[in-house]
Structure formats: structure tokens, C-alpha cells
Amino acid sequence: MIRHTVAFSLKHASGSAAERDFLQAACELVKIEGVQKFECLRQTSLKNSFTFGLSMGFADEAAYAFYCSHPDHTAFVKQRWIPEVVEFMELDYVAHAP
């Protein structure tokens, strides 16, 4: 399984209705086919400046690619992510047995 994560911060005030509305819209991404283990997260470490996170799993690269190019995802990126996110970092993980 591929775990796709993104840590991010919003331009909205903490606890604002705009913040909540963005996060609720982000949670709609769970409906895209192939998205598993969707999580909306708050980032709590003081060692970085991100305030939220999203995490989701995909069975394989094909499912991940399907999500990335899905019109609901690309519309969310264009209409919400780009205008409302001030900084972000994507990290993707697969299990590794050393």
C-alpha cells in the first residue's frame, strides 16, 4: 500500500469557519474511488510550521494515479488548495523492511 500524505497550513485563522469549510471540502476527497484509510489530521509538532495533514492509502500506483487525475481532485486543487493553502509538503510512504 502507498500512503500519500500532505502536511499543510491555511491562510485562514485558526478555528475560523473558513478553516473548517476547507477541511470539510478536503474530506470529500475520500469519496474518490480507490482512496483508503483517509484521515484528516492536526499537526502538533513545534519543529515545523504546518498545522494540518491529510493521509490516505492506495492499493497501488494505478489507484494513486487514478486519484491524482480524477476531476474531483483536480477541481479541489484548483478551486480550494491553491487559493487557500499557504505552504505544504507531500510525503509518500511504502513499508520498508531493512
Add this chain to the structure above:
Amino acid sequence: MIRHTVAFSLKHASGSAAERDFLQAACELVKIEGVQKFECLRQTSLKNSFTFGLSMGFADEAAYAFYCSHPDHTAFVKQRWIPEVVEFMELDYVAHAP
């Protein structure tokens, strides 16, 4: 639950014995009391420069603090992490219901 994660890159060559030895030593951290859901991960996104990740869960802040100050953890940081890691980013997450 608090999910403590760190993305990192090593100074060792990819696939080297030194790389494997470091990761195996990191996996010993699972033995510290309170560590749950320990995962050794490979970072696969091309949108950042990190090559590995560790993820673990703690029931609460007290369990997380116990881990941070545990002598096995502080010894690992001093003897392995600082000498062998070239870059890293810590991200901690808790569930967030918008």
C-alpha cells in the same frame, strides 16, 4: 493517539550495508515502552528529497515524553541519528474532525 513521524535521508549509499544497519538499529526503538504501530518506511514522492521515514504511535503526551527521554532513544540519537542522518523533518499528527 499521537502519531510521531520523521522523514529523513542518510549519508549512506542507497542499498548499502551501512544504510541497512542504520535502519535495523532504528527499528530497535520499537522496544521502548509505549511505542505502538511502529513502521519503517521508504519515502517515494519525488516532490521532496527524503528517502526514508519512521512512524510510531503514542497513547498520550506522557507516553511520547517517556519515549523522547528514554536512554535507548537518546543514545540512538547521539550515536546513530546525528552522525548518519543528513536531513530530516518531524511531523506529529492527531486526528482532527472538522
